[in-house]
Amino acid sequence: MKIDVLTLFPEMFEGVFGSSILKKAAEEGHVEFQAIDFRQYATNKHKKVDDYPYGGGAGMVLSPQPIFDAVLARVEKSNSKQPRVIMLCPQGERYTQTKAEELAREEHLILLCGHYEGYDERVREHLVTDEVSLGDYVLTGGELGAMVIADSVTRLLPNVLGNAESAVTDSFSTGLLEHPQYTRPADFRGMLVPDVLLSGHHANIDAWRKKESLRRTLQRRPDLLELRELTREEEAWLAKLKKE
Template sequence: MHIDVLTIFPEMIEGVMNASILKKAQEKEKFNYNLVNFRDYSENRHMKVDDYPYGGGAGMVLTPQPLFDAVDAVTSGKQSKPRVILLCPQGEPYTQQKAEELAEEDHLVFICGHYEGYDERIREHLVTDEISIGDYVLTGGELGAMVVIDSIVRLLPDVLGNEASAPEDSFSTGLLEHPHYTRPADFRGMSVPDVLLSGNHAKIAKWRRQESLKRTYERRRDLLDDHNLSDEDRNFLNEIRQKEY
């Protein structure tokens, strides 16, 4: 996978790209990236990339020319058009399912904005996806882009040390992940559940499934609405509900 990030603050992203899993993924040649300062594409003699909004109002708006030219530069000569992703509070809420979808692509372009917003022609004619990482506003799209990139790259084949890790993540199964424990079995009087020490894989799998259902019911009940539940799952959830009354 190749990732282009269009930003006027490339230094914000460099450190994240060259640490932890993202660094290892590059060393394994699973992805590479290019940071593009779209200010370099401005035709304004002062290298401006923003201007006052037509009709008046507070704040400045990113102009279309530098971004259109920057995207043209990173996509020229490509056989297929990449997904061009705009980080924006108005975008679709980001989910694990979206991360899995984008992880199938060969080329992604991220646009990180600043100021009051974007010229609407950027939304209408340049981008393929608008993504929001939450119902709040940041000073720019760089932090959102780093979140999305991290969530995508870790899904690429052979990036994680254990290939079973990603499919079992919270939200990948549609449920929140079950609790985890490690050594020691007893820490300050707090013990690991006996079933995890039993060596009985069938019982462990059942416990994990039920704990995942319980945690989802307690913290993100909305996720259960569209989840494919077995009769055993429903019976277990009914038991939880009955204990509430």
């Protein structure tokens, strides 16, 4: 996969792309990252990328020319099919694990990081394929959102994580929150690991994990249960949990 980030601050991505899982994924050839300063595509004398909004108002608006030219340049260099061009924007759809899984199936992502009062509307209408927001709040720019997307997508690529089951059982991937996790020692200051996890009985462990995942979702994110089609077994567990 190729992930290109168009930004006015490419230096912000050096630590993110050069550390941890993302660094390893790039070194092993699973993904190629590039942060590009789209100011270099501005054709005016002073490399200006913004201007005052028509009709007046506070702030500045990103001009369409540098962004269009930067995206088209990346498309021309790509050997993949038409890339997904993703605008980081407070007006976009809320980013979810489902969206990350969808994007992880692509060959090429281009992430647009806005600033100021946003983009010229023609960028949104004629260039962008997706608009994404991390949540109902406003950041100073799209860079942090682009980092989140790059991380969440990369870890889903084949062979990136050491254990293929890691991404499959993550919170939200199953539609529920992840079950509690424990490691050694079994007895830490009188706080014990549940006996079932020490039993070696894989069927019982699997059942416990499913029940605890359902319990945690009910307690912390009951809204997720409204979106998920439960099995009969899960419906029975849920009924018991509600009575506890």
